[in-house]
Amino acid sequence: MAVLVTGATGSLGGWLCAELLRSTQATVRCLVRAGSQEDADQRLAARMQIFSPPSGRLIALLADIRRPDLGLRPAERDRLAEDSDRIIHCAAHVNLAADYDQLVHTNVGGTQNMIDFAQRRVALTGEPADLHYISTTAVFLNHHAAGLSHADESSVPTLATAGSLGYPRSKVLAETMLRQAADRGIIRLTIHRPGLVTADHATGRTSATSDLLVPVLRACVALGAIPTSAAEASGVDCIDSVARGIIHLALVADSVDRVFHHIQPAPFKIMDALQALSRAGYRLKPTPNDQWWGQVQGNLDNPAVRPIGIMSEIARYLLYADVDHPPPSYRADFTTAALTAVGIARPSLDAPFLDRLIKGLQEARVLPSLARHAASARTHGATG
Template sequence: MLRVLVTGAAGLIGGEVCARLAARGHAVTAMVRRNPEVRGNDGALVDGLRVVRGDVTLPLMGLAPEPQDVVMHCAAHLDFDAPEAELHAVNVAGTQNALDHAREAGAAFLHVSTAYVCGDRDGHIVEGPVPEGTCFTNRYEASKAAGERVVEASGLRFVIARPSIVLGDSATGAIRDFPSLCNVFRLMARGKVTRLPVAGGATFDCVPIDHVAEGLVALAERMDEAAAGHFHLVGDEPMPVAELAAGVARVPHFPDPEIVPPEGYEPEGPLAQRMIATFGPYFTRSPRFDDSRFRAATGLACPPTDRAWLDRLIAYGIKRGYLPSPPA
């Protein structure tokens, strides 16, 4: 049995990780900030854990350290457009506060980052430190890379886990909270975006929430073997960006978005303009994340992230009312 402190436990990843850790008999301390409810991806409250209130922007996260085996740091500021100072306070200085807490608690540190610390690099991306001189496409990516550097310099036993874009369950498409990428589906399904500017060959890497949560638990249980490692928790194959529009078009009551070249594209209105400002760089590149070290360390392989999975994601969005229902 491990003693695990999970930060960001009320979040999508943190909640599902807590559910899986508790189900395996580990002693889980779930740290929340405002929302006291820790729920798994199925929406059910997680039993068998202790909930504490903390804040990563405070020294030692505002908590009196208690003996722990692992601090799993899921808490993060996820807004691509947030001011640099806000992102630094949570994703960099907040990571340092979590590290200080782990040191006082005698714990190893499992840091949840993002695969997109690759920045604007294309092609094969290895599981290792972010290269010097990497150019990032938004302040969020830069802050997460800076957070990784703080972890690497800490002197603690650490593991850095890098999920890609986390979407719904591999079997059902279910997701407790819809992440920001889902707004692209929503805008196209509602006819607010009729043209999607995509460079030829551009891909997203999307990963099911169950693969990410199971992978984080597996790494927590293997901290000695995985120590000082960087691990990609990613889809089995990148998804062509154009497939997002194709998935919308396959739904009979949705519009049929047009794929257009990015050159000369003019947003159709403020919603499309905001979408391009947030996701535009992700429509023009194709990183390929190597996850061979993760698979060797955990024995886990991601379920198919194919067209059938995308269709399940969209069907679940309709069922939940997030995407438009068929007309009566």
């Protein structure tokens, strides 16, 4: 079996490749954007070095989903199309502060190029590929305003359910294009929607750029303050659990024409993560939410504060649990049952896990040491 993966050098994409190597005997071919084949090999090797020794079953292919024919020569494209009976399309430009126009080239145009590639396979072999698309539960970020009480695997995303942010809107359009391609027999489609993807359960390691808990935690430590309340976030899970669920369900024969939500069944309390900062020894003053947000807006020149400050739309869902800003409510009953049927259980996002998350951020120097934090607090107190 051979699997073609896009986005392998990204946060979730690397985990998907690692899970494929661990759970299957598949050859994993990865489309990698780079200046040369040597650069592509090095990029993929650098991403995968945290997982295991190099594997001969993992192959980097110099390509670019943003270009027609994926940037491949016609003969290369055709050979790859003939061999790619299973595709995991994970590549995306993920930026919750970016406008749609900044994201469309990769998220929509790149998806159209993958559809064209799949159509070429049908022309060559007469057989559609199984395409597993990695979308996001954020396509339902605004579902309350669109009249839905919750979003489950049967809910249909629209631009209204996505809201105003460019990223979920681009993913809605990509999903729509893929469904239309499936209706035309070009692909056999499965949609996987992760939500807020946080740290590896075993080690606490996470991505400082894609884990949405990280900007909140960094800002709290930098400000020396935490909000007095926060929402219960529906749609959270750790990255190893998400990757394991996607790969195992991708291998199930009846996953075609299905949608899966890769999230914890129960909402995650954001305050639990903030309290883990205090357990780690950071001195943080409980501050009314509006005052805390005012501190954020007043410190946007601080690189530890700015990320959450420029994601104000997301911050309101994470931190403001009120009737004017109800957080989205996601359900995953069908997915949970499907995972149970193949023997996969989601791990608990409990206090020990959150303590590992904080420790991992400290070891990666995303959060300051307690000594640096105390020194910063003294300086802030002396000058404030």
